[in-house]
Amino acid sequence: MAEFSIRLDDLGYEVAGRPVLSGITLHSPARRIGVVGRNGSGKSTLARLLAGLLKPTSGQVRIAGIDPIRDRRAALETVGILFQNPEHQIIFPHVGEEIAFGLRQQGLNKAEAARRGQAMLQSFGKAHWTDAPVSALSQGQKHLVCMMAVLAMRPQLMILDEPFAGLDIPTRRQLARHLDRSGTRLIHISHDPGDLAGYDHLFWLDRGRIMAEGAAAPLLADFTAEMIRQGDLDDIADLAG
Template sequence: MADGGNGRGTVRIALDGVTLSRAGRPVLQDVSLSTDARRIGVLGRNGSGKTTLARLLCGLISPDKGTVRVGGIDVARDRRAALRTVGILFQNPDHQIIFPTVTEELTFGLTQMGQDKAQAARTVSRVLSDFGKRHWAEAATHSLSHGQKQLVCLMAVIAMAPRVVILDEPFSGLDLVTRLQLGAYLARIDATVVHITHDPQALRGYDLAIWLDAGEIAQSGAAPGVIDAYVARMTELGAGDDLSDLAG
């Protein structure tokens, strides 16, 4: 299926023989995948390679071997195109927010993309209005709650209109009400979404699920089948008495 424009078509994500090591330890091993699904979930235990995959998909790091293409773009080689194509929402918003006010935070990425001051101001105003947060315009980012900061980061990503949005454990540390509220915003994203999580229930209803285990794809396919297999395996491991195995 051909790639479409932002939010108005599909985007093919293709990994071919992707291998990456850190300090001599393999993190991802010969990972290959090609999909144009619109809602993609990535499951795995801690240390399975999920966050590394997220960083590869947006071009923040390069594989030792293989290629990562998003919408036909080699994101490791063409950083400018990658910035326009893929946005990422990290687990901890304090690692992402760098400016003192919400408007400044939302404006930064737009100016990096080449928008002038007036264009950026119009875009920020539109995004704040779309999210019902115009009253946040001059709010101090340090005064916001964890969930509010995460929403600011999401708005900053959406403002840049990427074709693909990577969510790296976006609900970590949030209470149930905030998770539900943020989840409602995430459901509105008009782009391909890659949601990385250790929580299988967060991926119910997704088009595709990928189960990463020790840097390899253990299973991929329709979300219900992959989720059920993952839960069954985690239940099996949890019933054991080898705590060293549970440390992953």
């Protein structure tokens, strides 16, 4: 079996002629890849390009050899994405329906999708959530529903677009533990170095370009030092939104 890898070659994306990402080249077979960058650096755009939700303006994306924008059926089997805001991901009013939806998109019949969705809930100790209204859940619980919905589809790779932003420390730790136990390959995109400590391979994204790559500890130390330096500047107008 060929080695699983993520390949971005000279990837670019523009909005109304303005470059958001430029010349992104990223090659890695690592199981846990981190992308760190400040707000406004193009992280969420990169996540959506990786998942095949946006079409590149230039260059190409390959996840395990497939182009996720051109081969949507293969993409559904290969890559999943967890957004920062679960409200942008959840469609259905009840938990069981939400988890079954992606499975139906993969071609499972209604009964099989329900069975596998129930098995996923059971594996997380949440079988009693099947008929629970999503509106009654806390923000952290909604994040967990989204995570279970993606994991139920058994993707080879999960993209995390700052899913822990705004959550309290216990919730962040619990969700991170669930992800670790899943054994799924991850690309975790975050502005918070604490989210990415211990990852196998890191990339530093700044103003739409890869500034550095390498092992987690030294790269995160350099990133943190630079963020502190920028935070100590007097002109706040120079800070990204």
